[in-house]
Amino acid sequence: MGTLWYCLVASMIVVYVLLDGFDLGAGAIHLIIAKTDDERRQVLASIGSVWDANEVWLIAAGGTLFFAFPVLYASGFSGFYLPLMMVLWLLILRGASIEFRNHVKSRVWDPFWDFLFSASSALLAVFFGAALGNVVRGVPLDGSGYFFEPLWTDFRLGDLTGILDWYTVLVGLLALIALVMHGALWVRLKTTGPVNDRAARIAGSAWWGTICLTALVTAITFRVQPQVKENLTTWPWGLVFPFLAVAGAAGVKFELAKRDERKAFYASCAYLMGMLTSVVFGIYPMVLPARDPVYSLTVVSAKAGTYGLRMGAIWWTLGMILAASYFSILYRSFAGKVGAEGSGYDHADEHTASH
Amino acid sequence: MEQALGVHRLHFAFTITFHYIFPQLTMGLALLILYLKTKALRTGDDHYNRAAQFWGRIFGINFAVGVVTGIPMEFQFGTNWAAFSRAAGSVIGQTLAMEGVFSFFLESSFLGLFLFGEKKLGRIGHWLAAFLVWLGSWLSGYLIVATNAWMQYPTAYRTGRHGEIELASFWGLVVNKWVLWQYAHTMLGAVQTGCFVMAAVGAFYLLTQRDEFYGRTFVKGGVLVGVIAACLQLFPTGDQQGKLITDHQPVTLAAMEGLFQTQSGAPITLIGQPNVPARKLDNPISVPGALSFLTYRRWAATVRGLDAFPEDQWPDMIPLLYYSYHVMVGLGTMFIAVMVLAALLLLRGKLYESRWMLWILMLCLPLPYIANTAGWFTAELGRQPWVIYGLLRTAHGASPRVSSGNAWFTLLGFMGMYSVLSILWLFLIYREIETGPEPGKQLHTESTVPVEAK
Numbered sequence: 001m002g003t004l005w006y007c008l009v010a011s012m013i014v015v016y017v018l019l020d021g022f023d024l025g026a027g028a029i030h031l032i033i034a035k036t037d038d039e040r041r042q043v044l045a046s047i048g049s050v051w052d053a054n055e056v057w058l059i060a061a062g063g064t065l066f067f068a069f070p071v072l073y074a075s076g077f078s079g080f081y082l083p084l085m086m087v088l089w090l091l092i093l094r095g096a097s098i099e100f101r102n103h104v105k106s107r108v109w110d111p112f113w114d115f116l117f118s119a120s121s122a123l124l125a126v127f128f129g130a131a132l133g134n135v136v137r138g139v140p141l142d143g144s145g146y147f148f149e150p151l152w153t154d155f156r157l158g159d160l161t162g163i164l165d166w167y168t169v170l171v172g173l174l175a176l177i178a179l180v181m182h183g184a185l186w187v188r189l190k191t192t193g194p195v196n197d198r199a200a201r202i203a204g205s206a207w208w209g210t211i212c213l214t215a216l217v218t219a220i221t222f223r224v225q226p227q228v229k230e231n232l233t234t235w236p237w238g239l240v241f242p243f244l245a246v247a248g249a250a251g252v253k254f255e256l257a258k259r260d261e262r263k264a265f266y267a268s269c270a271y272l273m274g275m276l277t278s279v280v281f282g283i284y285p286m287v288l289p290a291r292d293p294v295y296s297l298t299v300v301s302a303k304a305g306t307y308g309l310r311m312g313a314i315w316w317t318l319g320m321i322l323a324a325s326y327f328s329i330l331y332r333s334f335a336g337k338v339g340a341e342g343s344g345y346d347h348a349d350e351h352t353a354s355h
Numbered sequence: 356m357e358q359a360l361g362v363h364r365l366h367f368a369f370t371i372t373f374h375y376i377f378p379q380l381t382m383g384l385a386l387l388i389l390y391l392k393t394k395a396l397r398t399g400d401d402h403y404n405r406a407a408q409f410w411g412r413i414f415g416i417n418f419a420v421g422v423v424t425g426i427p428m429e430f431q432f433g434t435n436w437a438a439f440s441r442a443a444g445s446v447i448g449q450t451l452a453m454e455g456v457f458s459f460f461l462e463s464s465f466l467g468l469f470l471f472g473e474k475k476l477g478r479i480g481h482w483l484a485a486f487l488v489w490l491g492s493w494l495s496g497y498l499i500v501a502t503n504a505w506m507q508y509p510t511a512y513r514t515g516r517h518g519e520i521e522l523a524s525f526w527g528l529v530v531n532k533w534v535l536w537q538y539a540h541t542m543l544g545a546v547q548t549g550c551f552v553m554a555a556v557g558a559f560y561l562l563t564q565r566d567e568f569y570g571r572t573f574v575k576g577g578v579l580v581g582v583i584a585a586c587l588q589l590f591p592t593g594d595q596q597g598k599l600i601t602d603h604q605p606v607t608l609a610a611m612e613g614l615f616q617t618q619s620g621a622p623i624t625l626i627g628q629p630n631v632p633a634r635k636l637d638n639p640i641s642v643p644g645a646l647s648f649l650t651y652r653r654w655a656a657t658v659r660g661l662d663a664f665p666e667d668q669w670p671d672m673i674p675l676l677y678y679s680y681h682v683m684v685g686l687g688t689m690f691i692a693v694m695v696l697a698a699l700l701l702l703r704g705k706l707y708e709s710r711w712m713l714w715i716l717m718l719c720l721p722l723p724y725i726a727n728t729a730g731w732f733t734a735e736l737g738r739q740p741w742v743i744y745g746l747l748r749t750a751h752g753a754s755p756r757v758s759s760g761n762a763w764f765t766l767l768g769f770m771g772m773y774s775v776l777s778i779l780w781l782f783l784i785y786r787e788i789e790t791g792p793e794p795g796k797q798l799h800t801e802s803t804v805p806v807e808a809k
Contacts, residue, residue: 048471049467049468049471049472050467052419052422052463052466052467053460053463053464053467055422055426055463056455056459056460056463058426059426059429059455059459060452060455060456060459060460061455062429062430062455063429063448063451063452063453063454063455063456064452064455064456066429066432066433066440066444066448066451066452067444067445067447067448067449067451067452068448068452069444070440070441070443070444070445070448070519071441071444073432073433073440073441073444073448074433074437074438074440074441074444074754075437075441076433077430077432077433077434077437077440078433078434078435078437078754078755078756078757079756080434081434081435081754081757081761081765082761082764082765084430084433084434085427085430085434085765085768088426088427088430089768089769089772091423091426092423092424092426092427092772092776093772095419095422095423096419096420096423096776096779099415099416099419099420100779100783103416103783103786104786144755145441146437146754146755146756147756148756148757148758148761304444304445304448304521304522305445305515305519305521305522307521307522307523308445308446308449308521308522308525311449311522311525312449312452315453315456315457316452316456319453319456319457319460320456322457322460322461323456323460326460326461326464326465327460327464329464329468330464330467330468333468333472333475333476334467334471334472
C-alpha cells in the first residue's frame with residue numbers, strides 16, 4: 001500500500017511539473033521572449049486559461065501526500081519551513097501578476113507586473129529544483145522524526161546542511177534551464193510571428209544548457225545519494241527511466257531541427273518525466289532520505305493507516321478520471337495558436353473565436 | 356516553545372481570516388451568478404448575461420486572491436502544525452486531499468471556460484460552466500467544513516499501535532450530524548455575503564442613477580435570496596449548532612455566553628464585558644431565563660456555567676470568544692431585520708424608490724464579512740484549548756522545531772504581502788463596479804476620451 005501511494009503521489013508531482021512547468025518556464029523568459037505589449041499579451045494568453053488549473057496539481061499532490069504520508073508531511077513541511085514559505089510568497093506574487101496585469105493599461109502598471117511575473121516564475125523553478133536536490137541529498141532527520149534546515153550554512157555537503165548548498169543550487173539551476181526549454185517550446189507551439197521565432201531560438205540554446213547540467217548533476221548525484229546506484233543494480237529494469245530522459249532530450253533536438261512544434265514539446269515532456277521518475281525510482285523505498293540513513297522516512301514508516309489508504313485508492317481513482325476529463329475539455333477548448341493581435345487573455349473570447 | 360505556540364496560532368489565525376474574505380464571497384456569488392444565468396436562459400434577455408459577466412469579473416478577481424491565499428492554508432498544517440498533522444493527517448488529510456482532487460480541478464477548469472469561453476460554449480454550455488463552478492466551490496466548502504467538523508467533534512477514528520489517530524470509517528468522517536449543520540450554517544453565511552454585496556452594488560447604481568436595470572436586478576436578486584438565507588441562518592441552522600455545542604462542548608457554551616456560574620433559569624446577556632479574574636460579567640444587560648430556554652427548551656432548566664468545569668478545560672481566550680459570538684449573533688439578527696424590511700418593500704413595489712432603504716443596503720456591505728469572521732472566531736476559539744476536541748491540545752500540535760523567530764519572520768512577511776494584496780484588490784474591485792456591467796457604454800460622468808476597446 002505504501003509503495004502504491006508513493007507511485008501515485010509521484011505521478012501527481014510529475015503531472016504538476018509537466019503542466020505548471022511550461023507556464024513557469026514561459027514566465028521565466030517572458031521579458032526576453034516578448035518585447036512589446038502585444039507580444040507580452042500573447043505569451044500571457046498562451047497560459048492564461050490554464051495556469052490556474054495547472055497549479056491545482058500542486059495543491060492536489062500536497063493534499064494527497066498529507067493523507068497518504070502524514071509523517072512525511074509533518075517532518076518535511078516543518079523542516080523545509082523557510083523555503084516553503086518563500087515558495088508560497090512567490091506563488092502569491094505570481095498569481096497576482098498574471099491576474100492583475102491586464103486590468104489596467106498604463107506605462108507603469110504593465111511593466112511592473114511583467115517583471116514580477118518573470119522574476120517569481122524563475123525563482124519558483126529554482127526553488128522547486130533546490131527542494132528536489134534537498135530530498136535527494138537527504139535532510140538532518142534525527143530520532144524525533146523532525147528537523148529544521150536553515151536557508152544556508154557553509155554551502156558544503158557536510159553535517160551542517162542548509163537548504164542551499166552547491167549541490168542543491170546546481171539542481172535548482174538545472175530545473176530553471178530545463179523549464180525554460182519546456183516553456184519556450186510551449187510558447188512556440190501556441191504563438192506565431194516574432195514570439196514564435198524567439199521561442200525557437202531560446203529553446204535551442206536552453207537545450208545545450210539542459211544537456212550539460214543534466215550530465216553534471218547526474219554524475220554528482222550518484223556520489224551524493226548511494227541508494228540510486230544500489231537500486232539500479234538491484235532492479236536493472238529501472239534504467240528505463242533515465243533512458244526515457246535521454247530519449248526525450250534527443251527528441252527535443254531532433255524535432256527542433258524538423259520544426260515540428262508539437263512533437264518537440266512532447267519530447268520535452270518525456271525528458272522531464274524521465275528525469276523525475278529516475279529520482280523517484282532512485283530514492284525508493286525512502287520517501288525522505290536522512291543524512292544518517294537510520295532515520296530516513298520510508299514508504300512503510302511514513303504511511304497512514306491501511307483502511308484510510310484503501311478508501312483513498314477508490315476516491316482517488318475516481319477523482320483522477322474526472323480531473324483528466326476536465327483537462328481534456330479545457331485544453332481542447334483552448335487548442336490552437338493564440339491570436340497575434342495582442343488580445344489580452346481576459347478578453348479571450350475574441351481570440352478563441354478567431355481561429 | 357510556549358512563545359512559539361502563540362506565534363503559530365496568530366500565524367494561522369491571520370492567514371485564515373484574510374483568506375476567508377474571498378471564498379465567502381465567491382461561494383455566495385457562485386449561487387447568484389447561477390441565478391442570473393438561469394434567468395438569462397429562461398427569459399432570453401441578454402441583460403442578464405451581461406449582469407452575469409459583470410459578477411463573473413468580480414468573481415474572477417476574488418477567486419484569484421482566494422486561490423493564492425488558500426494554498427498557504429494547506430501548507431501551514433505541515434509547516435506550523437507538524438505535530439498535529441502527524442497525529443491526525445491520515446484522517447483530515449482525506450478531506451483536504453479530496454478537496455484538491457474533486458473540487459479544485461472542477462472549479463479551476465470550468466472557471467477558465469466560464470470566464471473566457473462564452474461564445475464557444477453556447478448558451479446551455481455556458482450555463483453548465485456556471486453550474487459546475489458553483490458545484491466545485493460548494494463542494495470545496497463542504498470538504499473544508501468536514502475537516503473542521505472533525506476537529507470539533509472527532510468521530511469515525513481509532514487509535515493505532517503507536518498512539519496515532521487512524522481513520523476507521525470513511526462515511527462517518529464525511530457525513531455526520533456536526534458537519535451537516537456546520538456546513539449549512541457556513542454556506543448560508545457565504546450566501547449572505549454574496550447577497551449583501553450584490554444588493555449593495557445595486558443600491559449604489561440606483562442611488563447614483565446609473566445602470567438602472569442592473570441596479571434593480573442586483574437589489575432584487577440580493578434581497579430575495581438574502582431574506583431566505585438570513586432567516587435560515589438563525590433557524591434551524593444556528594439553533595442546531597447551538598444544540599450541538601450544548602451537548603458536546605458545554606464548557607464552550609458557558610464561555611461563549613459569559614456564564615460563569617451554574618444556574619437554573621440562566622439568562623442570555625445581550626451586552627456586558629466578561630471579567631474573567633472576578634468570574635463575572637460587568638455591566639450586563641440580560642434576558643432572564645432565555646439561555647435555559649434556547650438550550651433545553653425549558654425556562655427553568657439548569658445550565659452549567661464555567662465553574663462546573665476544571666479550569667484547564669476552559670477556552671483560553673474567553674473575552675474574545677464571548678465578543679465574537681455576540682457580534683455574530685447581533686449582526687445576524689440585524690441582517691434578518693434589514694432583509695425582511697427590504698423584502699416587504701420589494702413586494703409592495705416601493706423598494707427602488709425608498710432611498711433610505713437603499714442607503715441601508717449599501718452601507719451594510721462590510722457587515723456580513725464581519726459576521727462570518729466572528730462566526731469562525733467563535734468556532735475556533737470555542738474549541739480551545741484543544742486542536743482536536745478532547746484528543747489533542749493545541750499546545751501539543753505545533754511544529755517542535757520551528758522557532759518563534761522563524762514563525763514571526765514568515766508571519767510578518769504574510770502581513771506585508773496581504774496588505775499590498777488587499778489594496779490592489781479594493782482598487783480593482785472598485786474599478787469593476789465603476790466600469791459597470793456594460794463596459795462599452797459611455798457614462799456621462801466620465802471624460803470624453805473614448806474607452807479603449809481591447
